[in-house]
Amino acid sequence: MTDNSAILDAALLDRFAAIVGDRHALRAESDIAPYLIEPRGRYPGVSPLVLRPGSVDEVSRIMKLATETRTPIVPQGGNTGLVGGQVPDRSGRQIVLSLSRLNRIREIDLLSNTVIAEAGVVLESLQVAADRADRLFPLSLGAQGSCEIGGNLSTNAGGTGVLAYGNARELCLGVEVVLPTGEVLDDLRKLKKDNTGYDLKNLFVGAEGTLGVITAAVLKLFPRPKGRDVAWVGLSSPKAALDLLARASDQAGASLTAFELISGTVLGFAFRHMADAQPPLQGEWPWHVLIEISSGRSAEDARSLMEEVLAAGVEQGVVGDAVIAASLAQAAALWRLRESLPEAQKPEGASIKHDVSVPVASIPLFIERAAAAVATVSPEARVACFGHMGDGNLHYNVSQPSGADSGAFLDLYGPMNKAVHDIVRELDGSISAEHGIGQMKREELIATAPPVAIDLMRRVKRAFDPAGIMNPGKMI
Structure with a gap:
């Protein structure tokens, strides 16, 4: 000891x-x-x-x-x-x-559609509080039952609602931050328009605790949808999914609130290992999409939009099969299946994970090229790809070959990351879409980001934290 x-x-x-x-x-x-x-x-x-x-x-x-x-x-x-x-x-x-004890919701302002929440408020608790006030706080993550608002902001969390509502940075109007010196920056303003100098709050959102300690924030609320429909779709390819996304965006517009891409491989893991996972469709499909459409008018409007999108997809030849949830319980079950995918990978052995983003139009090309790159590193490895196709963010995880030695597979972490991330950069993407840099990607960021960008980040770090005490060894 x-x-x-x-x-x-x-x-x-x-x-x-x-x-x-x-x-x-x-x-x-x-x-x-x-x-x-x-x-x-x-x-x-x-x-x-x-x-x-x-x-x-x-x-x-x-x-x-x-x-x-x-x-x-x-x-x-x-x-x-x-x-x-x-x-x-x-x-x-x-x-x-x-920061877990700083867990008060200080105010909900229904006229401004804002909430002031302290850093230790659990995300799910904030969602519930907003719902009780007949409002929606749209940030939604798999860890929402335990992650906290301060961490969500410090990592600029994404999740399933980014397509319609934006990530944590876009949901934040103001912050309260304790600086390394002990000074308190009180910028808890509810303004959507404010051009008085540098936008300081956005230096702290996404900074991973390297510049100061976020203790509270003003966050946006939205009218609670009056109707919400969820559908599960089977497709032949990522290109078909991209075509369906384009059609859904054109027809539903801002009412398209989620568009999640799921590979048949990772879905198979869920069916094998998750107790309540049931196939939504009769046949097997290599790719799947979960679509959510929300309406501020009515449940009938949401259903009509969903039916129009799917009918157009069938007519276009991109939808192979589809089912629309018949109840709130069925809709919740479809979302649980989607959220179970990270856990479903664990029984399959070691996994080399990538949290990447590329331009939405490049997703089919990325998936094609990345699969070839993975095969050069580990020919029998299994690609478990899923993620937020609507905003270009994929969790491109690579599971070990069946029956392989986990330790030997994890020894390939470096070359596997390089193979996948090289393609991401060639497509003008990002090696960290929503999980952050932390310790895991720090050296890669420093080695591959433009030198001017790294220098500027280090200058900002020195200006805010000259003693170098804030979360050292993280990010830069």
């Missing part, structure tokens, strides 16, 4: 603990353990202390002391990130700052 408390001076740890009180300063190894490992288990960290402040003032005092003593701080929300951006390193000199 490692005595982590000896890694940082005990007297200094006592000074930090005094700010939040002993009850909220975790030091026991068993208490700290859940904060030191992320969901994929790739980046286990070490820390002598987890601080759980209950107010902005406590966060401010923590950050002021951290800068004075040059103590590295790692902000953490719900600890659901997938690139190791929210966990400390192995040095034992980084303190974890959990």
